[in-house]
Amino acid sequence: MDAAQRAANTKQHRQQEYEKYCSSFSHYLPLWKVDDKEWVAQRKQTWNAIADREKQEDQFFVKTEWENRGRFFQRGKPRINDAVLYPDERIRLTPFDSVDQILEFYRAEHISHRGRLHENALRMTSYRLRACPAEFHRVELIAKALYNPKWVGCKEPMGIYDRHDYVVTCPRDAVRCYVIDARRHIRYSESSSREEVYRRSKKRFTGQERSYVEITID
Numbered sequence: 001m002d003a004a005q006r007a008a009n010t011k012q013h014r015q016q017e018y019e020k021y022c023s024s025f026s027h028y029l030p031l032w033k034v035d036d037k038e039w040v041a042q043r044k045q046t047w048n049a050i051a052d053r054e055k056q057e058d059q060f061f062v063k064t065e066w067e068n069r070g071r072f073f074q075r076g077k078p079r080i081n082d083a084v085l086y087p088d089e090r091i092r093l094t095p096f097d098s099v100d101q102i103l104e105f106y107r108a109e110h111i112s113h114r115g116r117l118h119e120n121a122l123r124m125t126s127y128r129l130r131a132c133p134a135e136f137h138r139v140e141l142i143a144k145a146l147y148n149p150k151w152v153g154c155k156e157p158m159g160i161y162d163r164h165d166y167v168v169t170c171p172r173d174a175v176r177c178y179v180i181d182a183r184r185h186i187r188y189s190e191s192s193s194r195e196e197v198y199r200r201s202k203k204r205f206t207g208q209e210r211s212y213v214e215i216t217i218d
Helices: 003-023 026-031 037-057 063-075 087-093 099-107 111-128 137-146 171-189 191-201
Strands: 155-158 163-166
Touching: 026 099, 037 063, 063 087, 087 099, 087 111, 099 111, 099 137, 111 137, 111 155
Parallel strands: none
Antiparallel strands: 155 163
16 A cells, blocks of 8 residues: 555545544534524633633643634534544533533433543533633533432443442542532632632632532532
């Protein structure tokens, strides 16, 4: 096989992988209202706010990675050379507008992957949108879909031996993590602690940030 043929095969394989990747979320593409100029403008403004905040705080900020995420957040259509976004990232970037859509997305994942998705979805979406109040209803939808008693302690058969294991996480770990996040949010919300937070970890808090603990406290 000559170099030209190898290059052609590589290109064909890349195209097939790209199409397979796009098909995994094509069902949700209508959620991106790209024909609505007002929606597009608002989506771009929200993303700029998210990216600017991350750029200020993340010492490992990589421009190309955030441009990749930004294209998905705003258009839902990645370029062929864009890195693959895993489900726990896509659930944060997709403009879901109902609990059922999130549950459908979650259940479409293999059961062995749901734990990671569940663990990251609420906390990281909350963190990503913490300074974008207008978008925080996405966090509320995820909370209603995934962060409720039916998932705590839920077990299902997994692995080649179909042994029952926690689908999400051990209840003890869930409680511990929640309490830590609640205490952190309360502390960061106090004006007296903001200077210390910035001095120690370069995190900028204005007092307007939100957290998932606000809407799941019950």
